[in-house]
Amino acid sequence: MNLAGSTVLVTGGSGFIGRQVVRSLTEAGARIRVVDLVAHPDPGVDVIIGDIADPATIERCFEDLTIDGVVHLAAVTSVLKSIEQPELTYQTNVAGTHRLLEGAREAGVGALAFASTNAVTGPMTAPKITEGQRLAPMTPYGATKAAGEMLMSAYTEVYGLRCTAIRLTNVYGPGMQAKDSIVARLMRCIRLGRSFEIYGDGSQVRDYVHSLDVVAAVTAALTDERWSGPVVIGSGTSLSVLDVVAQVKAITGAEFPVGHGPAKAGEMPAVIVDNGHARVLGWTPRYDFRTGVQGVWDEWRDLDLGGACAP
Numbered sequence: 154m155n156l157a158g159s160t161v162l163v164t165g166g167s168g169f170i171g172r173q174v175v176r177s178l179t180e181a182g183a184r185i186r187v188v189d190l191v192a193h194p195d196p197g198v199d200v201i202i203g204d205i206a207d208p209a210t211i212e213r214c215f216e217d218l219t220i221d222g223v224v225h226l227a228a229v230t231s232v233l234k235s236i237e238q239p240e241l242t243y244q245t246n247v248a249g250t251h252r253l254l255e256g257a258r259e260a261g262v263g264a265l266a267f268a269s270t271n272a273v274t275g276p277m278t279a280p281k282i283t284e285g286q287r288l289a290p291m292t293p294y295g296a297t298k299a300a301g302e303m304l305m306s307a308y309t310e311v312y313g314l315r316c317t318a319i320r321l322t323n324v325y326g327p328g329m330q331a332k333d334s335i336v337a338r339l340m341r342c343i344r345l346g347r348s349f350e351i352y353g354d355g356s357q358v359r360d361y362v363h364s365l366d367v368v369a370a371v372t373a374a375l376t377d378e379r380w381s382g383p384v385v386i387g388s389g390t391s392l393s394v395l396d397v398v399a400q401v402k403a404i405t406g407a408e409f410p411v412g413h414g415p416a417k418a419g420e421m422p423a424v425i426v427d428n429g430h431a432r433v434l435g436w437t438p439r440y441d442f443r444t445g446v447q448g449v450w451d452e453w454r455d456l457d458l459g460g461a462c463a464p
């Protein structure tokens with residue numbers, strides 16, 4: 154699939170990763186349609202406001218345009234929310250994904266890039282997480298993403314809709330003011346003069362991948378025929394929460410009090426990924442944590458306090 158002159162449907166295109174996908178694919182010459190529960194900040198973007206679990210919404214997405222590719226980002230994205238609301242999580246992440254796949258199949262779409270997660274695998278059983286690790290999700294979030302991957306496996310095999318499940322680690326980057334993940338929480342606490350709470354003892358390790366590296370993976374999944382099935386996308390370097398706090402302090406020059414609260418339910422004990430398969434497919438992370446967080450801080454430093462206060 155060639156992006157220039159193509160039409161791509163982006164579910165969840167008004168969100169953190171979605172806005173960057175929309176911008177990048179538009180710059181590459183694609184016509185974009187977004188489907189999302191909320192409006193896109195750019196009024197020039199073609200948006201269908203609705204729920205992907207609603208058949209009428211999906212029908213509207215495909216009825217008057219020939220869609221060549223789909224980027225599927227819309228989801229209940231919070232692990233904690235998925236534990237509190239498993240039914241909504243199922244409806245959005247499984248029933249909604251199935252609705253979308255049906256719409257794509259009927260419309261003859263060629264390629265679909267899906268934002269999955271390494272949380273489909275659960276606790277590590279080897280030194281690094283690879284695509285080959287057995288699926289053993291620990292939360293409704295991980296389980297419903299795994300279910301989405303299974304549906305896609307079938308649609309790839311039976312209907313020739315080439316689906317790639319991009320298993321993301323923790324994503325950070327510009328435009329994450331509405332997020333509640335660690336980098337955004339640290340930025341907010343610096344700008345608002347608050348203390349930072351570490352969940353648990355802070356020794357838990359995570360991999361952090363920049364949103365523009367994620368956009369590059371999404372683009373490859375749409376355009377490169379070799380991309381299909383699960384692909385682990387992470388920087389390949391893991392940091393403990395204590396390391397992240399120390400690096401953010403060093404990069405920003407900010408001092409802030411740090412305390413410890415209870416560990417959160419459903420947290421993966423460790424995330425250390427092997428991105429070797431993605432590298433074989435031509436993807437390489439361009440951002441190390443220091444460079445990426447410097448860019449995030451440059452953005453947050455200049456925000457007015459209203460912008461820094463969300464959510």
Ligand SMILES: NC(=O)c1ccc[n+]([C@@H]2O[C@H](COP(=O)([O-])OP(=O)(O)OC[C@H]3O[C@@H](n4cnc5c(N)ncnc54)[C@H](O)[C@@H]3O)[C@@H](O)[C@H]2O)c1
Nearest residue numbers: 165167168169170189190204205226227228268321323324
């Ligand atoms: N951000 C991360 O660290 C991370 C890590 C792994 C996987 N992912 C996945 O990447 C995708 C995008 O994540 P994000 O960080 O941009 O999240 P986000 O919450 O910023 O964006 C998600 C968007 O989906 C929309 N949406 C939610 N439910 C919907 C529904 N039923 N119908 C239509 N639209 C709906 C929301 O309104 C929002 O605009 C998600 O699928 C998420 O699970 C993200």
